[in-house]
Amino acid sequence: MANWEHFHHEADIGVRGRGSSPAAAFEGAALALTAVITDPAGIRSETEVEITCEAPSLDVLLVDWLNGLIYEMTTRSMLFGGFAVQIDELRLTGKAMGEPVDRERHQPAVEPKGATFTELRVERDTEGQWVAQCVVDV
Amino acid sequence: MDITRLKQVSENEWQLAATGKMRVPVVFYADRALLEGMDEKVRDQATNVATLPGIVKASYVMPDGHWGYGFPIGGVAGFDADQGGVVSAGGVGFDISCGVRCLTTGLTVSDVEPVKEKLADALFANVPAGVGSTGRIHLDDAEMTAMLRGGARWAVERGWGSAEDLERIEEHGSMEGAEPQHVSQKARHRQRDEMGTLGSGNHYLEVQRVAEVFDSQIAYQLSIAEGDVVVSIHCGSRGLGHQIGTEYLREMAVAAAKHGIDLPDRELACAPLRSEVGRRYLGAMRAGINCALANRQIITHLTREVFSDIVPRAELPLLYDVSHNTCKEEEHVVDGKRRRLFIHRKGATRAFGPGHPELPDQLRDIGQPVLIGGSMGTESWILIGTEEGMARSFGSACHGAGRRMSRHRAKKQWRGSKLIKNLAHRGIIVRSVSMRGVAEEAPGAYKDVRAVVDAADRAGLARRVARLEPMACIKG
Numbered sequence: 001m002a003n004w005e006h007f008h009h010e011a012d013i014g015v016r017g018r019g020s021s022p023a024a025a026f027e028g029a030a031l032a033l034t035a036v037i038t039d040p041a042g043i044r045s046e047t048e049v050e051i052t053c054e055a056p057s058l059d060v061l062l063v064d065w066l067n068g069l070i071y072e073m074t075t076r077s078m079l080f081g082g083f084a085v086q087i088d089e090l091r092l093t094g095k096a097m098g099e100p101v102d103r104e105r106h107q108p109a110v111e112p113k114g115a116t117f118t119e120l121r122v123e124r125d126t127e128g129q130w131v132a133q134c135v136v137d138v
Numbered sequence: 139m140d141i142t143r144l145k146q147v148s149e150n151e152w153q154l155a156a157t158g159k160m161r162v163p164v165v166f167y168a169d170r171a172l173l174e175g176m177d178e179k180v181r182d183q184a185t186n187v188a189t190l191p192g193i194v195k196a197s198y199v200m201p202d203g204h205w206g207y208g209f210p211i212g213g214v215a216g217f218d219a220d221q222g223g224v225v226s227a228g229g230v231g232f233d234i235s236c237g238v239r240c241l242t243t244g245l246t247v248s249d250v251e252p253v254k255e256k257l258a259d260a261l262f263a264n265v266p267a268g269v270g271s272t273g274r275i276h277l278d279d280a281e282m283t284a285m286l287r288g289g290a291r292w293a294v295e296r297g298w299g300s301a302e303d304l305e306r307i308e309e310h311g312s313m314e315g316a317e318p319q320h321v322s323q324k325a326r327h328r329q330r331d332e333m334g335t336l337g338s339g340n341h342y343l344e345v346q347r348v349a350e351v352f353d354s355q356i357a358y359q360l361s362i363a364e365g366d367v368v369v370s371i372h373c374g375s376r377g378l379g380h381q382i383g384t385e386y387l388r389e390m391a392v393a394a395a396k397h398g399i400d401l402p403d404r405e406l407a408c409a410p411l412r413s414e415v416g417r418r419y420l421g422a423m424r425a426g427i428n429c430a431l432a433n434r435q436i437i438t439h440l441t442r443e444v445f446s447d448i449v450p451r452a453e454l455p456l457l458y459d460v461s462h463n464t465c466k467e468e469e470h471v472v473d474g475k476r477r478r479l480f481i482h483r484k485g486a487t488r489a490f491g492p493g494h495p496e497l498p499d500q501l502r503d504i505g506q507p508v509l510i511g512g513s514m515g516t517e518s519w520i521l522i523g524t525e526e527g528m529a530r531s532f533g534s535a536c537h538g539a540g541r542r543m544s545r546h547r548a549k550k551q552w553r554g555s556k557l558i559k560n561l562a563h564r565g566i567i568v569r570s571v572s573m574r575g576v577a578e579e580a581p582g583a584y585k586d587v588r589a590v591v592d593a594a595d596r597a598g599l600a601r602r603v604a605r606l607e608p609m610a611c612i613k614g
Contacts, residue, residue, distance in 0.1 A: 006546050010177050010205035013545055036545075037269060038574075056392060067384050074377050075327055077270050101270030108269035109574040110339040110545070110614075113232040113380040117391055117404040118207035135207055137232045137380075138339050138545070 004032035007119070009135045014119055015066070016133035022058060022122060023085040023092075025132035026065055030083040030096070033066055033115075036136060037073075038106040043081030045097035054091045058122040061092055062132050066115035069096060074111065077101050113137040139176040150201075150597035151530075154181065159402070160188040165196040167531065167597040172201055172589055175542075179205040180212075186402040187215050191410070192223025194479055195472055195532075200486050201593035202536040202585070206231070208405035211485035214534040216470065218479055219411040224399065225420055226408035227390050229482040231463045232383035234423055235430035236341075236374030238509040239307075239459035240520065241438060242360075243445065243452050245367045247347045250609065253448050255567060257345060258610035260444040262569035265343055265437055266335040267614040269572070273334035275436065282326050285333070286318035286378075289428030290459075293435035299456075303435065305498035306456040308488060311435070313428050315467075317421025321378065322385060325422075328377030329429065334436035338572075338614035340538075340579060341373040342511075343441065346518060346606040353603045356522050359504050360457055362604055369445075369454060370518055370606070371437050372511050373614075374463070375430035382426045386419045411480055420465070427464060434459060457520075458507035460487050462537045470532050481532045489523035489535035489600045508600045510591055511538045514568055514611040515561050515581030519591045519602065526598035535600040539587035548583035549574060561611075570613035579613060 007014035013036055017028020034040045051068040055061035069080060080098035101108060118135040125131050144152040144166065152173060154164040164184040166173055180203045187209055188197040194216045203212035208228030217223030243250075250257065266273050277285060285292045290311035291304055304311035336343060348366045351357045362368065375382075390407035394400075397410055409416040438456065445452040465482045472479075481488075490496060490506040497506055505523035512518045516539075527533055543551070554573025557580055561568050570576045595602045 008544050008546075010179070010544070011211055011541055012207070060388065060392065063388065067388075070384075071324060071328065071381070075330075077272070103268065103270055103571045107572045107574045108338070109549075109572050109578050111269045111337065114384040114387075116207040116232075117228075117387070117407070120404070137207065 004028040004035065006032060006035065007133065012135050012137050014133060014135045016131060018129050018131050020129065022130050022132065023087045025130040026062060026085045027083040029062060029066060029132045030069055033069060033112060033136060034080055036112055036138060037108045037110060038079060040081040042106060043079050044099045045082050046099040049096045051094045051096060052092065056090065058090065059120050061090055062122050063115045063117065063120065063134060065092055065094060070112050070114060072096065079106060110138045139173060139178050139181055141173050150593050154185065156188060160185060162188050162193050162196045164188055164199065166199045167593065167599060168201040168203065169593050172593055176203055177205040180210045183208065183210040184213060186406055187213060189402055190224055190406065190408060191399060192217045192221040194218050198531050200534065200536040202538055202540045202590045204540040206484060208403055209482065209484040211540065212536060213484045214482065214486045214531055216479035216481045216532050217411065218477060223411050223480060224408035225411050225416050225465055225480055226406055226482060227383060227386040227419055228405045228407045229484055230423055230465050231484055232380045233374040233463055234379035234382060234426035235461040236463050237430060237434065237459060237461035238370055238372045238511050239434050239438065240457040240509050241369045241441065241454040242362060242457050243367045243369060243454055245449060245452050246365050247367060249449065250345065250367045254610055257444065257448055258567040258569050260448060261343060261441065261612050264444050265440050265612060267571065267612055269338050271335050272331040275333040276331055277333060279326065282329065283318045285432050286321055286425035286428050287316050288312055289431035290435040293432045298436050298439035303456045307431060307459040308461055311431055313424045315421065316424040316428050318425050320418045320422040321382060321425050325378045325381035328381045332376040333433060334440060335376060336373045336437065336614045337376055338575060341614045342514060343437065343612040344370045344608050345610040346370055346608050348604050349607040350605040353601065356504050356603045360507060360603065368606060369441055370509065371434055373433060373437065375426045376433060378429045379426040382422045386422065389415060423465060427461065430461065458509060460509050462487060483534055485537050486534045487537045488533060489527050490533045491523045491525040491528045508535050510536060510587065512587040513539060513581040513584040514579060514608055514613060515566060516587060518606040519587065520604045520606065521591065521594065521600035522603050523600055524598055527600055531599055536590050536594045539584040539590060541583055542585040543583040545578040548578045548580050552577045552580040566608050567610040568613060576613060
């Protein structure tokens with residue numbers, strides 16, 4: 001089961017996911033990204049969007065995954081509250097479940113502009129859990 | 139920030155000598171209190187910038203310097219292409235050419251007070267703002283290309299504004315050297331429905347009163363006086379700029395080693411100015427600048443429509459339009475020699491002094507207006523560029539207050555609806571689609587802009603002209 005949190009950055013905001021695998025940690029980071037905008041629990045899973053990306057390393061793959069989500073959110077005017085990620089070598093196939101932005105109900109606070117390489121890490125912590133994190137520009 | 143390793147040059151100038159891999163020193167323009175209030179990461183990031191190839195003179199930090207990504211926000215650095223200089227996608231950032239423009243109205247506070255609420259409602263209805271908003275203008279691929287090449291000039295040619303506006307915009311409203319062919323289909327797609335939209339976060343449209351004038355002669359030449367009403371617009375290149383930043387940052391970060399560049403932080407992603415990717419990025423980034431200029435021009439038109447409906451005698455000429463996140467090729471005198479440099483300003487404002495050939499005739503004698511945005515409950519400022527600043531910081535000054543509290547903490551500390559009520563008691567009307575957004579942008583979440591402006595003034599980067607207070611604020 002993936003979980004997420006935000007971490008401090010002076011001007012912007014850090015997103016962090018944790019899980020038993022890199023894929024689970026990526027799902028958590030995606031939830032943290034959504035939580036920058038609105039409460040993920042308030043998003044209905046009406047539509048599924050597929051995102052694929054490939055990168056030279058696992059951490060760049062995280063940046064690509066989050067930027068892929070930002071692109072789909074802005075061009076479809078959607079919010080995503082559920083994610084399913086598969087990582088095979090350095091190729092990611094992900095599904096994002098969500099609905100169109102409802103400004104009254106979602107009260108979206110801010111739109112992420114892009115995932116950055118700042119504080120970017122995908123690694124195991126001391127307890128063996130995978131952590132996937134970076135700062136998002138808002 | 140621990141300042142023990144810094145050498146104090148004057149009350150508002152501090153220097154960190156070049157050591158290790160640093161090619162130049164770091165110069166901070168700030169007073170002791172501002173400097174001590176900065177995060178340690180500001181020094182680390184400015185030091186990293188000082189290691190980049192071809193950097194000239196110093197890595198500068200403006201008085202509003204704060205922890206960014208790659209470059210500090212409030213970071214300024216010039217690079218020489220002849221000396222292996224670089225262009226950095228991280229040094230420009232995601233919101234390419236995010237900036238502020240200010241319009242005068244010819245109205246006074248007593249003219250606007252009775253219709254303030256009506257104006258706020260109409261501006262909120264007419265200017266798309268916030269997450270999920272789309273503009274009225276939808277561009278096909280050919281028009282998108284024309285916009286990316288022409289900037290505000292394109293917008294004026296389509297009827298959104300007048301030729302006089304162009305003289306009051308950096309680059310006369312149209313950034314030369316834009317190469318739309320280097321802007322991806324994804325970036326174009328992201329912008330298709332976003333022309334003429336404010337965006338979210340710290341972007342705003344404000345009706346403001348001139349609360350205080352510090353230099354009446356310059357204020358007169360800028361057509362403002364105490365008690366006048368102006369409109370300020372803060373926004374950038376929207377999805378297109380964000381996508382250009384995203385794509386080139388990744389490309390440069392991954393390819394840096396190929397160019398023999400040892401990046402101390404991958405977010406500093408850069409490429410030699412004379413490399414293929416460097417040239418491509420410059421062309422795309424300049425197209426991004428044009429997108430921001432066109433966007434602010436369209437929002438200006440929408441604002442004028444609202445004023446002409448509600449106060450028909452109002453005219454809203456442009457006072458000036460400044461950009462914050464750019465890399466521009468400029469001529470500067472360095473140690474007595476004229477050199478062409480690529481000046482990165484990341485969260486910093488160009489602040490050219492009097493006599494600069496880039497300035498329009500009406501402003502050439504006084505210098506470039508420098509517009510400093512505050513928060514929705516505090517104040518904004520108009521400054522003017524100085525001769526001194528040209529030598530001190532490649533003609534650059536601060537850009538705003540900077541956050542002192544994270545969004546997360548602000549959200550926990552304030553409630554949007556209560557803030558709006560409190561501000562209304564103080565005569566400030568706020569309109570926003572998101573109460574959470576308002577809470578995250580609470581005036582208390584920002585540093586004191588006045589301390590930043592005072593330091594910029596005392597350091598000689600730009601001189602204070604007028605202080606503006608909000609009357610009505612449209613938040614994204």
